[in-house]
Each structure stands twice: as structure tokens, then as C-alpha cells.
Amino acid sequence: MSEWLLIVILTLVAGLTMPLGAFIANIESIRPHWLEKEFRHSVIAFGGGALLSAIALVLVPEGSARLSNLETVVYFALGGIAFMALDRLLAYLNSPAGQLAAMLSDFIPEALALGAAFAQGGTAGMLLAGLIALQNLPEGFNSFRELKERAHYKPITIILAFLFMAFLGPVSGLIGYYWLADLSTAVGAIMIFAAGGILYLTFQDIAPQAKLENHWAPPLGAVAGFLLGLVGQLIIGH
Structure with missing residues (x-):
């Protein structure tokens, strides 16, 4: 298989976990009610942990x-x-797109890095694709909930929008493969810039939503999300 085609497939599959997460989030009525509420907050925290792992690792x-x-x-x-x-700006426009911005600011730079990794050889690209896919799942879940509850978009509209966004992965991956592989400084600048932005959004938007009084599973979800990234990084490192 051609390397460019492999990049397209890997980044598209990684991106498709965003609408998959949205589809799972659309499944209502987990019973009992306290379990449904705690589950949602745990997934929000898990997504925050995954984002922190993307930054740190x-x-x-x-x-x-x-x-x-x-x-x-x-x-x-x-x-x-x-x-x-x-x-x-989003607050001024009354737009609840904070988690969506965090998701895309994570997905696009990592897809760029994936393409550049394939151009430079090695196995990091394959493992990075898996890590991106696992991170996008809870992020898609959280973004769907935020958009549905605060903006009242129809579920099918959000899921289709996420499906369209999944194609940003192949575009970014091919840009990294063909144009940014030799521009190491540009790739680094994009990744560090995104890291600063994600850290801001994590503590401004995601972490406050994860807190739930008298429940302890959500913080553990953040630990699990970071652990997910740590496992991926340990595998890549070896």
C-alpha cells in the first residue's frame, strides 16, 4: 500500500471516532439516573485527561x-x-464550542505530526494514529453533549458535522507528509501553539464541567484519560 494512502486511511479512521463518540453520547437514559449523570461527568474528565496527555506526552x-x-x-x-x-469571542457570540475547539486543536496538529512522522520513517506514525483515535472518542462525546445541551442543535446535525470534520485528518496528514516534513520548525511551532491553547481550554471549559459534588469517579476518569496517553507514549518510546 502506498504510504500516502495509508496516511489517509489512518487519519480518517482516527477522525471517525469523533462522530462515533457523538453517536454514543446521543444514547439517552442510562439507568439509574445518578449513574447516567456520573457517567457523563466521568467521560468529560476522561477527555480532559486525554487532552492533558496529548499536551504533556x-x-x-x-x-x-x-x-x-x-x-x-x-x-x-x-x-x-x-x-x-x-x-x-465565543462567549460574546454566545457559542458553546469550547470543547469542539479543544478537540480540533488536538486532532489537527497531531494529524500533521503523523504525516511528518511517516515522511521521516519509523513506526511512530502508526502508534500516533491509534492514540489520536482513542483521544477523539471521549472528545467527540463531550463536544456533542455541550453543543446539544447549550446550543440545542439536532443530534443528526452535530453528528454529520463531526463526520465532515473527520476529513480534516487526511488533509492535515497529507500536508504534514508532503509539505511540512522538511519544515521541522513549522511543525514544532504548530504543536506548541496548540498545546498552549489546549491547556487554556482544559482549565477554562472542560475541568469545571467535570466536577460533581459528592462523587469521586469523575476525577478518576481524568487519571484514566492521562494514563491512556501515557501508555501510548511508552509504546512509541520503545
Whole structure:
């Protein structure tokens, strides 16, 4: 199989877990009611843990390896500031797209890195695809819930939108493969910028929603989400 076709397939499959997560989130009435509520909060926390793992184990290590220390600091700070501006804009427009922005700011840079990894050889691209897919599932779940409950979009509209967004994966992967493989600094800047933005959104939007009074499973979900990324990183490292 051609390498470019493999990239398309891997990134598309990884992206399709976003609408899959949305489809699962559309399944209502988990009984008893307390279990349904705790389950939702646990998945939100799991998604937050997965995003933190993407920052700590993929985006920052891979991105900073391509940049100087000063460049890393500058791009990370710019990412946080830029996403704060985006968050304020979304608040001004009364748009509940915080988790959606976090999901895409994670998915697109990692797909770019996947394409560049294939261009440079090695097995990291295959394992990164699996990690992206596992991260996108809870993120798709959480984004669906946020959009449905706060914006009142029809479920089929959200799922179809996520299905369309899945195709951003192959586009980003091919860009990384054909154009960014030799532009190591550009890839690093994108990854570090996204890391700063994701960190802002995690603590501004996702972490507050995960808290549930007198329940302890949701924080454990965050640990499980980070552990997911850690396992992927340990596999890649070996």
C-alpha cells in the first residue's frame, strides 16, 4: 500500500471516532439516573485527561524538540493567549464550542505530526494514529453533549458535522507528509501553539464541567484519560 494512502486511511479512521463518540453520547437514559449523570461527568474528565496527555506526552515533547527554548516559550504563550481571545469571542457570540475547539486543536496538529512522522520513517506514525483515535472518542462525546445541551442543535446535525470534520485528518496528514516534513520548525511551532491553547481550554471549559459534588469517579476518569496517553507514549518510546 502506498504510504500516502495509508496516511489517509489512518487519519480518517482516527477522525471517525469523533462522530462515533457523538453517536454514543446521543444514547439517552442510562439507568439509574445518578449513574447516567456520573457517567457523563466521568467521560468529560476522561477527555480532559486525554487532552492533558496529548499536551504533556506528544505536543510539548515533539514540538519543543524542533524549536529552541525561547521559541517554545513564545509559541506556547501565544497559543494560550490566542485561545483566550477565541474563548472570549465565543462567549460574546454566545457559542458553546469550547470543547469542539479543544478537540480540533488536538486532532489537527497531531494529524500533521503523523504525516511528518511517516515522511521521516519509523513506526511512530502508526502508534500516533491509534492514540489520536482513542483521544477523539471521549472528545467527540463531550463536544456533542455541550453543543446539544447549550446550543440545542439536532443530534443528526452535530453528528454529520463531526463526520465532515473527520476529513480534516487526511488533509492535515497529507500536508504534514508532503509539505511540512522538511519544515521541522513549522511543525514544532504548530504543536506548541496548540498545546498552549489546549491547556487554556482544559482549565477554562472542560475541568469545571467535570466536577460533581459528592462523587469521586469523575476525577478518576481524568487519571484514566492521562494514563491512556501515557501508555501510548511508552509504546512509541520503545
